[in-house]
Amino acid sequence: MFQRLREDINSVFERDPAARNFLEVLTNYPGLHALLLHRCSHWLWKKNLKWLSRTLSTFSRWLTGIEIHPGATIGRRFFIDHGMGVVIGETALVGNNVTLYQGVTLGGTSWNKGKRHPTLEDGVIVGAGAKILGPFIVGAGAKIGSNAVVTKEVPPGATVVGIPGKIVKRADPDVEEALDVDPARREAICQKFGFDAYGVSQDMPDPVARSMQAMLDHMHAVDERIEHMCSTLRKLDGDYREGRLPALRNEDFADILDEHDSACSSVEKRSTAPSANDSDSEPTAPPPSNS
Incomplete structure (x- = not known):
């Protein structure tokens, strides 16, 4: 247990240059608090203590501003930076070394039971405000840009931006x-x-x-x-x-x-030409007569 806690704290030092010491991370990082409380609620969930696990999850949301359903499965060295507004659904699967920023949603697009939330493989990074919606896989090492909305599978190593999400960089050979x-x-x-x-x-x-x-x-x-x-x-x-x-x-x-x-x-000449009603304009002299 303490070894896993030290591993989580070290992952914060690796990914947040603002972290200064062990005590500061342990007492002032809501992402770490949400992760520790989720591990407890997830253990209760697997023991079929559903009401107690949901109550602990609700307390965690009230304390940290991060909502993680106790049924979600989260791997090792998971890091939520800042964290406010993060939502992780019940059937979401999160691999190792995954990083989420504030406002991220791992949500579903169906009301049917079963797998309806995304799977994030190892090393995925999700930018602030991004929405990943649906029961598909985001490949290992992929990056999701801030505020992107992703509704289909992402290959490993790809970078996705925009609404709807578009792949702008991938590890596979390019089209040429x-x-x-x-x-x-x-x-x-x-x-x-x-x-x-x-x-x-x-x-x-x-x-x-x-x-x-x-x-x-x-x-x-x-x-x-x-x-x-x-x-x-x-x-x-x-x-x-x-x-x-x-x-x-x-x-x-x-x-x-x-x-x-x-x-x-x-158009430019008409806009810059002096107006006939302009009081500062000089009167135009009549043409000379030939008589």
């Missing part, structure tokens, strides 16, 4: 590896369509940029397949003539851009 995309060809396609990911890296992923990149990769794969089909047709039929697709040039869009610029400039 699956499609065998030539980097030089991809760059040419990006320049052809004027797409620029504005320096987005793996450390600062952008879902829209990745979606655009995936579309360009798909277009590259379709282009390669069409070229292969045309070459096969030429071999089968000597009279087959291949038509070239028209190139996209910047000049093709010049008229649209000029109209847009002229419209903007005219």
Whole structure:
């Protein structure tokens, strides 16, 4: 028991640089208090002392602001930072070395009995305010961004952000590896369509940029397949003539851009022109007469 308590306190030191000493963590960290009380209530729950376990769980919520159902299963070195507003449902399964921040919900989407809450594998980190809803698995080492709403399975090592949650980084090979995309060809396609990911890296992923990149990769794969089909047709039929697709040039869009610029400039001139009713404006002299 004391060995497990020391392990929990050491996990706080590893993940919270504000922790200073053993006594401070033991007496002033509500996440640790909620975890210790949950272990007691979970033991009572398994002994079929349901009312007593729920009463202890309610006391824990009143004391810490963290609601953990006594039926939830939580692994070792579990850490809740700050903790206020955290809710963990009855059938939730939490692995080892998992970290939750304030406002996290591990909830369900069904009123049916049985497994209805998520399973968090080892090493998962869930940001503040995130909602993970449903009986699916969040893979080991995955990261859930703040305020994300996740309703489907997350692969190991992935990073999920947004509402609904979208994967912006994953440990599996990216789409270009699956499609065998030539980097030089991809760059040419990006320049052809004027797409620029504005320096987005793996450390600062952008879902829209990745979606655009995936579309360009798909277009590259379709282009390669069409070229292969045309070459096969030429071999089968000597009279087959291949038509070239028209190139996209910047000049093709010049008229649209000029109209847009002229419209903007005219609006700007109207907004900056002096009003006829302006008292400070000087009267305009009449044109000279030819008589």
